[in-house]
Structure formats: structure tokens, C-alpha cells
Amino acid sequence: MRRPSEPPARSRRARGRSGAVTGPLPADHPCAGCAARLETFCRILDAETLARFKALGSTHRAESHQCLFHEDDPTRFVYNLTRGTLKLYQLLPDGRRQIVGFVHAGDFLGLGTDTAHAFTAEAVEAAEYCRIARGPFARFLDGHRGLARELYLTAAQDLAEAREQMTVLGRKRADERLATFLLELSNRMPPPRARPEVVRLAMNRTDIADYLGLTKETVCRAFTALRKAGLIGLVPGHGVELIRRRGLEALAGGDPD
Amino acid sequence: MRRPSEPPARSRRARGRSGAVTGPLPADHPCAGCAARLETFCRILDAETLARFKALGSTHRAESHQCLFHEDDPTRFVYNLTRGTLKLYQLLPDGRRQIVGFVHAGDFLGLGTDTAHAFTAEAVEAAEYCRIARGPFARFLDGHRGLARELYLTAAQDLAEAREQMTVLGRKRADERLATFLLELSNRMPPPRARPEVVRLAMNRTDIADYLGLTKETVCRAFTALRKAGLIGLVPGHGVELIRRRGLEALAGGDPD
């Protein structure tokens, strides 16, 4: 009753060779947003403190489809993702799945205070992370109030994003949901944005569907609809070019960036 | 573009006379859960500190359909609801509305750190609240780390609830959503529960619909379906009797209480 509905098949990411929009997307497509978050974290701690912080934990690697922990597992660690992407999901008894968020490099995970995890954390693509037991982590926090405050801001930000997603799930049509999602990925990177702007999709159609409360077929149709409307272009290697950003924003119904 | 779709008509609460399930539901239907939360808050502060805390702010009253603040308003205050119920909602440009949460007596509001509110807070029924400017509130927090920690736990709890709601909105059918909602209301009160157990709905069908991502007609049909299945009973005066709790839990697809 706690297993994903899809078989645990493994998928490997594209190995693009050229950064041109006409060619495949490079696998090491830069995510300026992730870099910015890592930098924010480091800004709080000087180099020496950061080293002591990292020494508290251990570094690990998760391949695609590996789980860091499952729903209902006891919460033993706090995680900081240093590379890759995770998906966080809840399952209904009959296998229906809802992805409640993606975790990108630089993000913290497991800061909640419950005794058991409310969701499963699974790697979408090969990931590296730093894991720290909760006890040492809490003691470290006691000596670094600035960090504690920063983590509180993180939680508040996550809450705001979760509420935005509630509006997406409760009130938007399929094409509006997809437009919102693509802009969300794009907005992780601070401006100025590259022209043409291309976002890389680390997750497949099924994952996008489970995040947007749709089926993979409907997600495909929505991609096609946006493409035929001239709003996006599909780039080989899991890339999506945002051709008419204003049009996407209008469709997403959100406030323009 | 920021106005609710429904006209701002005013509605007054029922004035029930008898607590029997066969009669109308009393207007002052007790909410033990609210009391428990207030108590948690008070447990952190001794009587004298609590008095000083309250002296920092001012008490206000909001009638049904009055707003404490609107989406995009600058965040100037922190709120503590002492009586009544609020709904928090976001609006799409065309008037579609999503209620991202209800606020009950004892709950804090506005602890997020953004400069602008991400949602509108409107009274569902007559409410009383204590309002404290953010500056004094932050200074008070600096001297009371226990309270700061408690508020962090609150945010973490809100985040967990928002993610649960994402699963409701993304993956559950109408009757499952309603069952989940009714259990949510019921679970606000700590056991042991009264027999027969009756929850009072402070909000109307439209608000429930906007919370569950449905229309008011579908909510009505779901109520009828649960009633015909013998799971609930509708009590005059906005009451719902949970007749077969196990059945509701099975339908909601969540973990049994």
C-alpha cells in the first residue's frame, strides 16, 4: 500500500553535446537558481563554520529511482541536496500518487519536526546529498541563530509555494497548470535570462503529471497545445524553450514576473 | 481583478436552541481543538508574560465577509485569532477562487516573512483577533526563544497540512475530498469524541467548494452521496453527524485516526 504505481524502471538522462537550441540540450545545463541558493546558505556561515557543519554529516549519492526515505519512516536526518533533483510524493492506498514538491540542489529537506516523514523522497536523476543526524544538527543550530532564522524563512517560503500549488491544483486547467510549472522552473534562475531561454526538465511526463494532478497523456496534450500556440518549443534532450514568456504568464494567470 | 466572484452578501449564523442531534445545533458548539491550541500557546508564556504580549497589540472584531487584509497588501501585522473562523484565499484574474486554508480560534496568521500577503484573509463568521505590529512582535520574540520555536513548529505543521491538501486536490474524487474535509474538522478536537459526534460547519457550500477545488453543486451532491451511504447525517444548524467514522476514513483514503 506504500509502493509507487509505476514499475521501478531506470531512466538515464540525455547526453547532449551542443547548447544551441537547434541541437540537444547539454546534460550539465546550468541552474543559476540552485547556485544562488547554495550561495545564500554559505553566506550565513564563514568557511570554517561551514566546514564544521559539513563534518557533522556524511555525503551520499542516490541513483535515479532510489529513495532517501519513505513515507512514514521515522525522521532521523536532515538533508541538504548538493546535486541532482528529488521528487517528494504521497501515495493513496490504491496507488494514486501526488508529487508535493521537487527538491533542487541547494535545498534543505527534512526540517519538519514530526516524528515520521509525511512523504517519500526519491531521486529523479542521480543526486548527491549531505545527511546530518537530527541531534547534532539541532545542537549546531543552537549556536547559530542566523542559520535557524534562515531555515525558518525557508519553511515559510515552502509554505507559500505549497499554497500557490493548491490554487494550481484546485482551480487551473491543464494548459494553465503546465504554463505555471514551466514558469516556476524558469523563475528558479535569477534574471537576466538567456535568450533564447531553455529550461531543462529533469523529470519525465509521468512525474510532471503527478505534480500537476493530471495524467501523463493530458500533460503530453498540454505540451502539444502550448507548442502549437507558439508559446514554447521542445528542444531535444528534455529541453523546453520559452518562446513567448508573456503569453505563458497570461495563460498561467499569475502575476507577471 | 482582485474581487471575489460572489457578491458580498452578509449572512448571520444560526441561533440553535438544543444540543440534541435531532434538534438544531447550538451556535456556541464547543471546539475543543481550538481550546487546546490556545492552551499550547499559553503554556509557553506565564500569565505575566502573556499579559505583556497582549499589551503589545490591540484587539479587533471582524464581521462576516470583512477582510483582515487582502492579497498583495503589505504585511504589517501578526494576528492571533481568538474567536470565530477566517478563510484564506487566492484569486485568479478571472475570479476563480481557491481557499488555501481556514483559520480557527487560537491560530496565528501572518507569520510569513514576505513583504506582501500571498492571500486574502476574510471572516467566515464573526471573529475576534489580536493584532500586533511586526516590529514589536519580532523584538518580543527575541526575548522568548521558546515562543519562536513554537511558531516554527506551527509553520512546519501548516506546511505538512498544505501538502496533504495538495494530494486531496490533485488526486481525490469529490466524495473522497469531502470525507477528508469532514474528518479534518473532526480531528481538530482531541479524543475522546462525543457520541454521536457532530461537527459544525462555519462555512457555506461555496466556501467548502473553493477549498476542495470543486463547485458548490458538486459539494452538495457529495454531501447527498455520503448521507445516502449512511456515513453522515445532516443536522439542522450547519451540523454534520459522523455516523460511520471508519467508513469515512476508508473513503478519505488516509491513515485511520
Place this chain on the structure above:
DNA sequence: CGGACTTTTGACCAGGCTCAATAATAGTGG
């Protein structure tokens, strides 16, 4: 080249939405 996936498209179906009518409640003034 070949096999396993993933993505895309098509045809059909159904759960929930829209529009509309009726019933039930709550508030008002006599």
C-alpha cells in the same frame, strides 16, 4: 540493429461543471 522505455496521438468514456429550476433556511417587519 534491437529491445525497453518514453512520448505522442486517437477514440471513447465519465466525473464534474454549467445552466436552470425548486426547496429549504434565515432574517425582517408587522
Place this chain on the structure above:
DNA sequence: CCACTATTATTGAGCCTGGTCAAAAGTCCG
């Protein structure tokens, strides 16, 4: 206390978006 009115809740009929099932096309990698 009761008729009268406004609002809310319920039910019905038909439609539409998105789900289901199935098949074809495209990718990835050995």
C-alpha cells in the same frame, strides 16, 4: 408569532475537460 423576502442548499439535464485504453512514433543505449 407569522407572512414575506433574500439567501443558501439541493436536484436535474446536458455538456466538456480530462481520464482510460490502445496503438504508433520517437529515444536511448547496449
